[in-house]
Amino acid sequence: MDLKPSPSNRREAWGRRVLALAVVTSVGFIALLGQLWYLQVLEGGRMHELSEKNRIRIRPVAAPRGILFDRNGLPLVDNRPAFTLSLIPREMDDRNSVLARLSVLLKIPVGELLDSLDRVPADSIRPVRVRRGLSLEDVTKVEERKLELPGVIVEVEPQRVYPTSTFAAHLLGYVREVNDEQMKQGRYRRGDMIGQSGLERLLDEHLRGRDGGERIEVDAMGRPVQVMRREEPNPGAQVVTTVDRRIQEAAEQAMAGRPGSVVVMDPRNGDVLAMTSSPAFPLDRLTGNVDRDEWSRLVRDPMTPLMNRALQAQYPPGSIFKIIVAAAGLQEGTLTPMDSVYCNGEFHLGNWTFKDWKSGGHGHTDLHGAIAQSCDIFFYQAGLKVGGDAMAHYAQAFGLGAPTGIDLGGERFGLVPLSPAQRQRSKRAWQAGDTVNMSIGQGQLLVTPLQVARMMGAVANGGILWKPRLVQRVERADGTLAYNSSSKMTERVELSPVVWAFLRHALTAVVREGTGTAARLPGLEIAGKTGTAQTIAKSDSAKGQDHAWFASFAPADDPQVVVVVMVERGGHGGQVAAPIARAIYEAIFLQKVAQVTLGESG
């Protein structure tokens, strides 16, 4: 190029370069025509044939949901293949008549079918699941009339199956199709099955896995001719829980459907071995199809079967709270084991009279005896000596009035009056009568069964409050660990060793010779405390008025399990709750008990 090009030279150069660009572009256009010639003329016949029976279908292949195992490797839930009726909007040429035919064939209301279809674009190629758990009979009907039902397919999907309808319902939780609200999070696809409560929800991310898919060519009848490409689903991760299926079953059996809750925990590490809540809801009827009648029945049921009573129901602790009063008094020096009271069944404070649960009273009673016999009169006076503030302080130290930190959602905090937080909220001035009420676990005090279990764990292990653990580890399908948890100590109650020893000794006496003898098992020393908590609403006397508690651990000298039984409006703790605990202990220490029984009889 010239050093100083003249304008006309420059214009010429510009023109040449633009021409070059135009040539390049033209080559592009010619390439397009070439490709079109290839597609439309050379390959045209084949393509035409393909379009005549455009039969490339896409089928998602659902990933099997991860299995939940108990601590010994027994499955808590499993999967089985189930038939799902699905519609492919894009392949339904005449939507209304197909839906009408299908509705008559399977006796599904058209409205229900439309409901599912309306949520997706009309030209979606992804199957919309409209009904899960199709019977074999229905599957046959659909397959027979396939020609009249374009766009209707039957898919095979893994579905949850449960040992029994209500087994560990609250703990496991139910799995259901993602709802509109959850769709908004953008993490799910329409039709995904996700855990909606309990462990299924907590671990959903791990359990769900990733769906695969396959592209298949089908003939004009809609029958698959060949699988063109298949992507295997990625199965969900396996979860090893801390639950012991045997104990869980025993606990549910022992409760025999009575409303209430059982919590079994390992005081050495906080592992939750069993957790029941009754009445329970039928897992199998909530999984899969939305059974609307069943659902509204559950939601309206006055017994609130959907609530997990172990951590979402709050009750007055009743006499179980005497453990706290004793611990507080002994540690602070306001009570001594030698303190003795004459119990005649009544206690007067100002104008009020407080009665003992046992009319006539217990006679001369010391602290040990007062715990064993659950003497109210002794504790009325003990409570006044210890003081409301100290009781509240120790209640909090033992984890009452605060969440236990379990991973399941919706945990309630309970309530400890006179705690700094409560003090600001209460409108009424604290009176001596309140202290008296509090000393036997009545009044405003509220606890959850799980809190009581954690508290008993601390009594059993010398003060350690564990974070209740439900999940040991999560293993991906390829064997790698996705999650691993170890026990976590959240709090520690500092009491003198003498006090711990005294408490344990007194609690052993409860079962050996006190109010808890119904829990006694030969060959196993159980330490426990009964509780009979008056309910606030006494209106419904037909149901019985008192909540029955039994909080315990065993073996007393080397505690391995904590068992807390709570029966709503069950009556006396010693009569109702203690035998249930006994049955559970029997199942846990089955072999040991059996040996002893054999030994005795032989």
Added chain:
Amino acid sequence: MLRLDRRLLQNVDWPLLGAAFFIICLSLVCLSSLNPGRGISALVWRQVSWIGIGLVCLIVVVSVDYRNLVRAAPILYVIGLGLLLSVFVLGRTVSGARRWIHLGPFTVQPSELFKFIFILTLAWALTSVRGERLSRAALVGTFVLLGVPFLLVVRQPDLGTALVLVPVLAATLVGLGIRMRVLGGLVLASVAAMPLGWLVLKPYQRDRLLVYLDPFRDPLGTAYNVIQAKIAIGSGQLLGKGVGGATQSRLSFLPERHTDFIFAVFAEMWGFLGCLVLIVAYALLVLRGFEIAAGAQEPRGRILALGVTTVFAAQVLINIGMVTGLLPIVGIPLPLMSYGGSSMVVSLTALGLLLSIRMRQFH
């Protein structure tokens, strides 16, 4: 300002306009034949009103001296940048990308609008610095000026639009006689910068990119569309199936059939011969554009005409290339054919610019 010189009117490029309107008519036929019963006609009326708006813009652009437009480029640039940024704040997310903002009843796609501003800015930046040769400073300045909005478009992500801007820049630089050594260096530099960009992208964007590059990564999604589009085009054969017989299109096997994949609909209905006519019309339009660029008497007009023409050419080639399976899938509308207001208005405005340059060629 809107005074139109009679001499200017004599220089209206009728072949260019004719080709454009021929294509628009084909588009309307195509759109109205898609499922006549299902409310598509409302879509046709909407498109017609967009064409009307586009024509108004075209006339306005024609009546203004393009040199004034270039002078206004800095202001337009700032406005365009603001619109692009507003997408991130006001934007509506549609299938994972934030490209649209609401203006009353309309949704506007600022990145579409920005193509136009991009070209004006390019012309302004490359001609406002005096000098015979393309100076290094002007070059660097241009890159910085255009790099910012380019990255914004990529971030939306609107890979399609971003992809069209690259050839425009390249063509302009070639036209201005950039030395091959420099151009090669730039190409190498951008290739070298790719891994860097890879690091900046979020994982889901990377996935999307990988799907762009290899549709079979997502066998249930993109690949299905490509296959269906190919079947639709191929089954049109030599003469096409006509409006009624186009089962692929009418039975909605095709995705995005009135926007990005409209060419497949056309190809199925009118066959190879129809495609030939359409492509010749596009080629006519583009080659005429190059001719106007070549004939322009002063630098601003040249750069503008070349830029507009390259945008057109790139969009047509990339869109049809992707629908016919020659190129990976990117979201690019077929100018003048695809349904969509922003695209139509911007295409007609760009056409107006070409006409304007041509009309003032001898002044």
